[in-house]
Amino acid sequence: MMSHCSYRGSYRASAALAALLLALILNTGPKPSWAVGENDFLSGKTKSCPGCSLPRAALKRKDLSEADLSGADLSGAVLHRARLTRAKLTGANLTNANLNKTDLKNASLAQAKLQGAMFYEADMSVADLTGADLSDGKMGHARLVRAILDHAKITAAVLTEARLDEASLRGVDLSATNLVSATLRGANLEGANLNNAGLVEAVLRDANLKGANLSEADLFGADLSGANLAGADLSDARLTRAILTGANLDGAKLSGTLMPDGSVHE
């Protein structure tokens, strides 16, 4: 890093940058003004700790229902089997946190940073995950029924056997995500990016995939009956043994698509 430094800027710019970096570094340390709030939260005196610094906190099996942790740093925290129903985690940093078996029903996780977090068998039904970053998330067997995931980033994540029925996934980025055997009945995936997604045996019955990018997606044996695929990009996708009964393919791009009967669409 040092090797890239060279004298270019003015004295004032350097001073400003130094001050900024110093402030950033000091910001990573413990904040005396927050210590009381964090201690009160960790000791169970309060469930309200918005903006708190709680990296790697041990919160396993805690009852945090309706807790306010919006904007908190919970990166690497262990929340295994914690109860977080209706918890406020808007904008929180839960990067690499362990949220396996948690109850997150109706929780607010909009704009939360959830990269690499584990949600195995978590119940996130009706949770708000609008704009959240779930890339590399491990969400196998998670329950996301009627969850709101509009414009969320869920790239390269694992959602095998997850339940996303009637979830709102408008404009979501699910590229390269593993959705094998996931159920998305009646889900709204309008404008979603499912490029290179694994959707083998996935159930997308009556799903809205209007304008979605399904190029190079693997839909082997997927159930797309009644799905709206109008204007969707299915180029180079694999639809072998997929069920398309009643599906709307108006204006869909099918260049190089491997069709259910085994033929390649030109």
Next chain:
Amino acid sequence: MISMRLKSLILFGCTCVLFAASGAAAGAQPQLNDQPTRVEVWDLKLGTPIERLPDEFTDYACGTNGGPPSIPLNGWRDFRRCRPDAAGLREVYFRYDDELEYWAKANDFATEIEKYSGTKVYDFPMVLSARFDESGVLAGLRMVSDPRDTSRDRDEAYLLRNFLTARFGRDGWECVDLPLADGETPVARTFIKQRCRKTIEGAAVADIETHFFRKKGQSQIDPQSGRMTEGQFESLVRFELTLVK
């Protein structure tokens, strides 16, 4: 002008050092997906006062002589809610925490999933309990094969005996083969009904009872249908480690 430039250079140098330091600090962050650890039954040392015992198990309840749990407890400290047995010890049932099991499932680590699923001793599903004396000192451990957990073939349950005798040393066991009771028969050609005892370093006594046979009324062939039966046998190990008074 030179002075200004010098100051500027010094400041910029500081900036670079700070920038490098912040990078190093970020690099020094612990690995966030480290494998969690799990406390197991062997971490419970006989003679330990209750307040010094690891308290990271789950589903604490009063024990029923190695059977299913009875009155739920919040932890070891509630042990006095359990009735003392004939030896005056109070039995507390517990299970392993499943954090590691789900960590393995989330990461799709097949070996670890198998290793950490359920409450097992040497990969054999077991009902575990700790036994406390009146002063709250851990005076005994009890492990009995768990027939409710079907993750491993039940007919193998009796094989745990070999692992336990190896753990405490193959030599020095005093074993008694018990005779067949009324209606008891071997499984194929195997009949095991044995009690073994060993004093461990003068501080504790280890007792192992092993069963592998068919009880009265159990058979390989259903006399009504003539078909092969399933699960009609007893295969278990009952192990107790008790502090010598």
